[in-house]
Amino acid sequence: MLLDYNWFKQFIDPGINSEELGNKFHSLGFSLENVDDNIIDLEITPNRGDLQSIYGLAREFAASTGTRLKPFSAPIQVNKNSSDFVTISHKAQSSVLRYSYLIARRGKVQSSPDEIANRLKNQGLNPKNNIIDLTNYLMYESGQPIHAFDLSKISSINIDFANNKQSAQLLNGDTITLKEDNLIAHNKGKIIDLVGISGGAVPAVSDSTTEILIQAAIFSPEIIRQSSKSSGVKTPASYRYERGIDIELPLQALAVAKEMLEKYGFVVEEVVDLYPKPTNLKTINFDYAKIESVLGFAIDTEFIESSLYNLGFEIDNRLITVPSWRSHDINIPEDLIEEVLRIFGYDKIQSIALPVFKNPNITPNVFNENLKALLCNNGFTEVISSAFISTRECQLSDFNIDKVVEISNPLSDLNRYLRPTLKLKLIEAISTNPWLNDIVLFEIGNIFERPDHQTNMLGIISTKSIKSIDGIKSELHFESLDTEMPIMKHDKLRRRLYFLEISTESLKFETDTNINLTTGRYRKVSKFPPIILDIAIIVDQSVSPSDIERYIYSQSDKIIIAETFDEYVSDKFGSGKKSLAIHIIYQDISHTPLTDEIESLHILIKQKIVTQFNAIIR
Numbered sequence: 001m002l003l004d005y006n007w008f009k010q011f012i013d014p015g016i017n018s019e020e021l022g023n024k025f026h027s028l029g030f031s032l033e034n035v036d037d038n039i040i041d042l043e044i045t046p047n048r049g050d051l052q053s054i055y056g057l058a059r060e061f062a063a064s065t066g067t068r069l070k071p072f073s074a075p076i077q078v079n080k081n082s083s084d085f086v087t088i089s090h091k092a093q094s095s096v097l098r099y100s101y102l103i104a105r106r107g108k109v110q111s112s113p114d115e116i117a118n119r120l121k122n123q124g125l126n127p128k129n130n131i132i133d134l135t136n137y138l139m140y141e142s143g144q145p146i147h148a149f150d151l152s153k154i155s156s157i158n159i160d161f162a163n164n165k166q167s168a169q170l171l172n173g174d175t176i177t178l179k180e181d182n183l184i185a186h187n188k189g190k191i192i193d194l195v196g197i198s199g200g201a202v203p204a205v206s207d208s209t210t211e212i213l214i215q216a217a218i219f220s221p222e223i224i225r226q227s228s229k230s231s232g233v234k235t236p237a238s239y240r241y242e243r244g245i246d247i248e249l250p251l252q253a254l255a256v257a258k259e260m261l262e263k264y265g266f267v268v269e270e271v272v273d274l275y276p277k278p279t280n281l282k283t284i285n286f287d288y289a290k291i292e293s294v295l296g297f298a299i300d301t302e303f304i305e306s307s308l309y310n311l312g313f314e315i316d317n318r319l320i321t322v323p324s325w326r327s328h329d330i331n332i333p334e335d336l337i338e339e340v341l342r343i344f345g346y347d348k349i350q351s352i353a354l355p356v357f358k359n360p361n362i363t364p365n366v367f368n369e370n371l372k373a374l375l376c377n378n379g380f381t382e383v384i385s386s387a388f389i390s391t392r393e394c395q396l397s398d399f400n401i402d403k404v405v406e407i408s409n410p411l412s413d414l415n416r417y418l419r420p421t422l423k424l425k426l427i428e429a430i431s432t433n434p435w436l437n438d439i440v441l442f443e444i445g446n447i448f449e450r451p452d453h454q455t456n457m458l459g460i461i462s463t464k465s466i467k468s469i470d471g472i473k474s475e476l477h478f479e480s481l482d483t484e485m486p487i488m489k490h491d492k493l494r495r496r497l498y499f500l501e502i503s504t505e506s507l508k509f510e511t512d513t514n515i516n517l518t519t520g521r522y523r524k525v526s527k528f529p530p531i532i533l534d535i536a537i538i539v540d541q542s543v544s545p546s547d548i549e550r551y552i553y554s555q556s557d558k559i560i561i562a563e564t565f566d567e568y569v570s571d572k573f574g575s576g577k578k579s580l581a582i583h584i585i586y587q588d589i590s591h592t593p594l595t596d597e598i599e600s601l602h603i604l605i606k607q608k609i610v611t612q613f614n615a616i617i618r
Contacts, residue, residue, distance in 0.1 A: 107266030
């Protein structure tokens with residue numbers, strides 16, 4: 001949002017310069033992008049649609065500083081609450097929350113006054129004429145999108161949803177193909193407005209226009225968001241509608257429009273307000289004591305009430321009435337606490353050290369973290385996957401699809417269902433690491449079942465059979481996953497896997513003490529492919545494979561995995577001897593490893609193993 005400092009001063013005297021004003025808004029939680037020649041570029045959070053205007057920002061500044069604010073406008077006097085000119089279809093009625101307009105005639109389209117033209121230029125717009133500029137000017141000043149129709153070019157405005165593949169020509173000359181979720185206005189079947197987004201070319205105001213209809217309406221934010229996405233058209237008007245407009249703003253904006261039109265020589269003949277279901281102001285029961293429990297410190301009651309009052313809230317024995325312009329983002333007591341804290345000042349929050357508990361309660365979260373630590377200490381690797389699965393994955397699995405929870409409005413077919421098991425994603429994780437021999441993965445997460453049941457589960461998948469896990473005394477029964485299973489064929493897995501899925505509530509540790517995670521070494525993941533080579537050696541039976549693996553790791557940063565995949569004792573190797581076969585996976589962070597470079601390193605490692613462990617290369 002570009003805040004024009006001089007325009008801002010029309011409503012309030014900040015008493016500070018533009019740079020200090022930008023810093024003030026930054027302290028209120030709105031990022032300051034830039035200050036250039038009295039134009040302040042602010043990043044407004046999406047929940048604050050009420051701040052997408054000069055007046056909205058002035059109102060926020062006044063609330064935070066106690067500065068006197070000039071009222072924007074009293075509502076315009078309405079002549080009628082029904083209309084023969086504007087009709088709203090039954091299907092569209094829930095999407096058109098309020099439709100207000102005025103009709104003005106006998107005026108002249110001409111250039112805008114210099115002040116208006118210059119202010120629009122500061123917003124990055126090219127002035128057109130006094131009517132088009134009026135609509136843009138009021139939107140940036142009040143936050144209410146305004147649209148003007150040339151009345152001589154239309155006989156009615158009918159609001160409805162478009163037919164699929166219907167075309168419309170917009171004000172900028174583009175012709176777009178519409179879908180059934182696009183809210184439109186038409187006149188005798190001809191589309192004249194992509195509602196809430198862009199006007200149509202047919203009723204556009206021109207230099208010869210003498211009679212106009214000025215529309216100030218409120219539409220459902222969700223409908224405008226969906227329509228903008230499906231049509232591919234995004235405008236400053238749609239941007240504001242998506243974030244929510246004050247339901248009381250249309251008549252205030254039309255009052256200013258009337259005043260300006262009369263200065264241009266127009267005569268306002270009719271003001272209509274279609275508002276069949278007036279919205280009641282929201283109320284919230286607010287226990288001030290909750291502030292201390294949420295923030296960790298108390299705030300004076302008088303400060304709480306004065307802050308909320310300055311922000312436009314009404315207070316009646318701690319029953320808080322939310323002002324109409326904040327109805328879209330204030331819903332619960334915690335929202336009110338956030339408002340008080342913003343006025344109090346984030347910079348005034350003191351750092352408080354968290355208490356250290358020697359014996360914390362073993363909550364489900366603590367239990368899961370201990371379980372993760374235990375599994376990692378046993379050499380398992382954690383996987384964190386999406387809770388969504390696709391239709392294809394459902395079809396390839398052996399569970400009852402009637403019990404699977406289906407998403408009502410999925411983003412794509414890949415996210416149509418909630419997982420009923422951890423198995424699918426763990427199999428997929430195995431399939432993405434085809435060059436590793438021994439893999440032991442686990443995941444802890446919820447699975448879902450109709451109608452609304454979810455269970456926290458531990459899933460383990462391994463390329464080798466597991467009989468027990470050190471530290472867990474519960475019985476663990478692993479299922480053998482055959483390569484003929486449809487999901488295994490789909491993921492092109494040609495080796496047997498072992499899978500376990502068990503509720504975390506049924507697990508028990510061998511001790512009740514907290515488990516400390518073994519310190520590991522972090523290394524970056526390379527985007528370059530690995531080279532895999534093997535070493536087969538004969539050593540004394542007393543030599544531990546893990547000692548050899550640790551020694552191999554210490555020889556080079558290019559070694560990412562060293563693992564023993566075969567250990568065999570036989571008299572043919574000599575008395576007290578055994579054979580070991582070891583995978584070594586080489587990979588470089590900066591480039592694809594060269595064959596000659598890795599082979600030289602591999603030969604050197606074999607020579608060092610021979611010396612260090614008195615080994616014989618097979």
